[in-house]
Amino acid sequence: xxxxxxxxxxxxxxxxxxxxxxxxxxxxxxxxxxxxxxxxxxxxxxxxxxxxxxxxxxxxxxxxxxxxxxxxxxxxxxxxxxxxxxxxxxxxxxxxxxxxxxxxxxxxxxxxxxxxxxxxxxxxxxxxxxxxxxxxxxxxxxxxxxxxxxxxxxxxxxxxxxxxxx
Numbered sequence: 057x058x059x060x061x062x063x064x065x066x067x068x069x070x071x072x073x074x075x076x077x078x079x080x081x082x083x084x085x086x087x088x089x090x091x092x093x094x095x096x097x098x099x100x101x102x103x104x105x106x107x108x109x110x111x112x113x114x115x116x117x118x119x120x121x122x123x124x125x126x127x128x129x130x131x132x133x134x135x136x137x138x139x140x141x142x143x144x145x146x147x148x149x150x151x152x153x154x155x156x157x158x159x160x161x162x163x164x165x166x167x168x169x170x171x172x173x174x175x176x177x178x179x180x181x182x183x184x185x186x187x188x189x190x191x192x193x194x195x196x197x198x199x200x201x202x203x204x205x206x207x208x209x210x211x212x213x214x215x216x217x218x219x220x221x222x
Contacts, residue, residue, distance in 0.1 A: 063160075063198030064130040070190035078182075085173060086125055087118040092171040094118075133160045134198065141202075149199060157195025161187060 075082050091114070094102035102117055137156050141147075147155070165176040165187070179187070 058201060061127075062201045063134070063156075063194040064127055066197040067130075067160075067190045067194035068126075070193040071186075074186050074190070084119075085168060086122040087115070088173040089167060089171055090118045090121050090125060092173055096171075129163060130160065130194070133163060153196040153199040154192070155195075156199055157188075157191045160194055161191035164191075 072082070074080070091103055094100075102114055102121070133156070136159065137152075141152075168174050169176055176184075176187075
């Protein structure tokens with residue numbers, strides 16, 4: 057869980073940093089994903105408005121669920137990565153960092169496309185670079201913490217001592 061918290065935090069920092077540096081508005085992709093999922097599941101209190109003005113209450117509810125949805129996706133990718141690591145232990149850190157990053161990016165981009173929220177194939181180079189960069193920050197930081205924690209566990213340290221970085 058700690059590795060996913062670090063990875064998700066790194067992704068958020070990269071995204072908000074891009075918003076600040078490029079002076080662009082933050083996007084509402086996660087809110088749109090929540091709305092599209094809600095519409096498919098028949099949850100009208102969260103669904104996107106197909107016609108007419110946006111419902112401010114539903115919009116606020118979707119905004120409130122953006123963060124938790126992002127963390128759930130991150131934890132899901134982390135769980136899959138943990139299962140993979142239990143079977144394949146010899147992946148070098150750079151390879152596993154990129155693999156973890158690309159898995160997270162693929163999961164988010166495919167869901168965005170399948171739900172019709174956006175078409176990742178139509179994104180420009182800058183948008184693709186930002187998407188890749190933020191997911192690389194996520195995967196690399198999560199993988200780095202996993203490596204530090206694993207080293208401390210292998211050294212026989214107590215659970216309390218695992219977090220400390222030497």
